[in-house]
Amino acid sequence: MKILAPRGTADILPKDQKIWSKVSSTCKQIASEFSYDRIDTPIFENTELFKRGVGDQTDIVQKEMYTFKDHSGESITLKPEGTAPICRSYLQNGLSNSPLPIRLYYISPMFRYERPQAGRLRQHHQFGCEAIGDPSPQVDAEIIELGWTYISRLGLKNIDLRINSIGDLKNRELYIKELKKFLMDHKNKLPKIDQERLIRSPLRVLDSKEEVTAEITKNAPKCIDYLQNEDLEHWNELIEFLNVIKDTHTQFNYYIDHSLVRGLDYYNRTVFEFQPRESTSQGTILAGGRYDPLIEKIGGPVTPAIGFGSGIERMILEIKKQINKTDLSDKTDIIIIHIGETTKKSYAMASKLRRLGISTVLAPKRSVKAQMRYANNINAKFVLIIGEKEIKSGKAQFKSLHSNIEDFDIELKSDLIAKKFNDFQKISYA
RNA sequence: GUGGGCGUAGUGUAGUGGUUAACACGUCUGGUUGUGGCCCAGAAGAUCGAGGGUUCAAAUCCCUCCGCUCACCCCA
Incomplete structure (x- = not known):
């Protein structure tokens, strides 16, 4: 019996090393242009970190983590995402005492027990950036511009930014209540899967792939209409910043997507994704948002922060799709x-x-x-x-x-x- | 976790019950003595994903498992 690489993992063969090093050197280059410093955290963490940080009820924690007990009986988890470990390190190493915001980036493998398909692996790599300690929308804009610069520096075209605000917990609860009310009125018309979603997580109904549902949710209440006070101000100001970015980057294009909700519990206010215009289901190449509640959740002081993660394998898929395949392997002189x-x-x-x-x-x-x-x-x-x-x-x-x-x-x-x-x-x- | 498609030389494919499993590309050798690319000739390379079953006979039919792939769930 031949021994194969575990399901959902892939070797990075010599012929692909050149594009890999191109992508990772671009990550480093762009991060440095925006003055983000590299940080590396361990491949595994105590399981508790992700339960508290990512959220006990999320799919990632519920069914996708590589969790095992080490020889002392400690529950260990291979990191499924990059943000919670960064925040842990930020607290543990007293980075909160540096001038804030502190700007950090990482390039690291991630592990999720999922069914593999195009653009989805059990081990994949992410480039991520985090700006911790500043609540103002200019940092939101900075993070988004950083992501955009990275994408366009790699030569990609026709990538759209989808953006939304999910406000804070309070107005989100209010919004969800209203959304539920609205959807209940159309419950009989909804497909089965969305009826179930309506009960489990009503926000998910918004980005349903069912056509019938999409038709109905066109008229659904919009999250940004429920934003109040600082959340609303933050949102409006961010849009102004986005227009500034648009003025300086010719290819930059954004649209507000009321159906955009993210699957991790720690997000609030700004959420965004970059997606190729003609993309299939796993098309998102860079995604992130503001996560002001996270640091407090894992035992630190209330600390605003925002960041993104970008899948390197997906990035390379998109590069290969868009850019002429020249032979990228090194030549003998x-x-x-x-x-x-x-x-x-x-x-x-x-x-x-x-x-x-x-x-x-x-x-x-x-x-x-x-x-x-x-x-x-x-x-x-x-x-x-x-x-x-x-x-x-x-x-x-x-x-x-x-x-x-x-x-x-x-x-x-x-x-x-x-x-x-x-x-x-x-x-x-x- | 759910559902569809698919696993045949390194790669891409043909072959759907019957003698030594075919083709293309790639690899290697040779086409006189020390010179590549084109051309020509030849060679190597496949336990037909694994295991079991049906049959006189299985790559081909059936079952189980594994893997790949697409979609869903979810996500980078």
Whole structure:
């Protein structure tokens, strides 16, 4: 029986490493532009953190966590999301004593026991940013702009921001009551699944995929109509900020989505998602919101905060969908072809060239024809041919496989070869 | 957790009861003596996802399991 990777996990193969490192270096670059500092928290945490932070009744905690007891009987959970651990670390390490808001980002694997499908894995990776300690809408705007900058820097087009406000707990309760009342009036017309949802979590009826329901909820009461005082002010001001962002980023586009509700308990006020315009069901590539109640829930002082998480695998899916597939794997700069009893000397030459920063391989010991074929098949840029003749004369043939540079002889000195190679590189980019 | 589709060489597919499972791409070798890409010839590579059952005979029919995939639930 072959051993396979566990369900819902994936190897990141050599051919994909280049795009992965491109995405993660973009994360770091953008975070740094916005002055966010990196933080890493452990892969696992005490289970209690997620129960209190994410919410005991959420699907994530109820059925999706990788939870186990360690040898001391402690209940441990592989992190299903990034925000609660950051807040835990923020409290534990006294980051609350730094000038607030503090700006943090992370890149980390996440674990959720779910049924895998396109864009959904049991282990996936998230890039996330959190700004802790500032209640004002300018930070909401900053976080959203950061997310947008990240997306557009990766070259993605046709991505929309959906945004909504779910206010605070009090007006949300009031709103839910009104929404329930409204939906009850149409209960008989609702599909079974939404009748159930109406009882379990009425907000979910809003983003139902049933057409009948969508038709009905068009006229449903809207959450933002129930915002009051500071919540309303916050919302209105955020919209102004969004318009500022729109003025400075040509492709930026947002729309208010009254059906947008998020599945984690800690959110309040601002919630948002970035989604490709033509996306399937797992299309959301970046999502977040304000989570002012969270830190208090896990035992800290009342502390406002906002952030987002972005799935790297989904991001890469979207990049692959949108951007022409050029061969992204690294190319060999020089391959050395060796004939006769020159293998040791050729080996030494490869070694020297590498130390000069040139990606070099020694061709496998086969016939010259086969070595050349190999050189071509791995897409090497140049070939250096070393035979007994060359060792005697001290000069070897240097040959380009792609450009129309003519073959020529070059002295068998690594620094000269390296220099020549680098000169050619410059020409080809000019 | 629920429901649909699918598992045949590295990859993509054909084959729907009957002799050594086919094709394309990829890989390797060769097409005289030390030169790639095109072309030609050849080779290697598959316990037909696993286990069980029906049958004289199973890749093909049935059952179970595993995996992939799509949708739902939910989410990045």
